[in-house]
Amino acid sequence: QKEVEQDPGPLSVPExxxxxxxxxxxxxxxxYFMWYRQYSRKGPELLMYxxxxxxxxxxxxxxxxxxxSKYISLFIRDSQPSDSATYLCAASLDGNNRLAFGKGNxxxxxx
Amino acid sequence: EAGVAQSPRxxxxxxxxxxxxxxxxxSGHATLYWYQQILGQGPKLLIQFQNNGVVDDxxxxxxxxxxxxxxxxxxxLKIQPAKLEDSAVYLCASAFPGPxxxxxxxxxxxxxxxx
Numbered sequence: 001q002k003e004v005e006q007d008p009g010p011l012s013v014p015e016x017x018x019x020x021x022x023x024x025x026x027x028x029x030x031x032y033f034m035w036y037r038q039y040s041r042k043g044p045e046l047l048m049y050x051x052x053x054x055x056x057x058x059x060x061x062x063x064x065x066x067x068x069s070k071y072i073s074l075f076i077r078d079s080q081p082s083d084s085a086t087y088l089c090a091a092s093l094d095g096n097n098r099l100a101f102g103k104g105n106x107x108x109x110x111x
Numbered sequence: 112e113a114g115v116a117q118s119p120r121x122x123x124x125x126x127x128x129x130x131x132x133x134x135x136x137x138s139g140h141a142t143l144y145w146y147q148q149i150l151g152q153g154p155k156l157l158i159q160f161q162n163n164g165v166v167d168d169x170x171x172x173x174x175x176x177x178x179x180x181x182x183x184x185x186x187x188l189k190i191q192p193a194k195l196e197d198s199a200v201y202l203c204a205s206a207f208p209g210p211x212x213x214x215x216x217x218x219x220x221x222x223x224x225x226x
Contacts, residue, residue: 101155
């Protein structure tokens, strides 16, 4: 069983739609949960991180973590063509440890 | 602020050959990571350094992979001999360690193709 599971299916949405992405994880010791965005031929860049359970909002992006169900979510409101990228969820034991990544979701926002 | 630098960006070799990748982290970042990202997968940690000491190399295939960070700054990752399944993007990341979450900044990666 992989530590972080993410259904890797591609997702195409029209501009302005809400994008909903989610992951599950198996290690209950994970404390930090991240969403990374990766453009083609680039390294991942941190979009948001959450410590333990709860919600975090940053502009059009909202991250949610439910530790009781080991569920991680990312919502993108008013999606833009510039949001087209691969989104990777990740988790770690503490702030300095290795990141355990999901497989990523390729998101395409159609103008 | 300059980002994480990696070279080369692309490398094509034949199986059983050796190859080396170089990484220059962000200035002042004591923690350095090497990840392997196979096509269609998320990155997988190979090795983590704190300054020039190894923190975690539990997922490094030590029979063929080696890495060093001699002066606590630049790092090299070597594969010898390469196998077909080593075809992947090798990502270097660095972070400024601290008591809470410390963002890992990724370089653009080296795309390795083993024929």
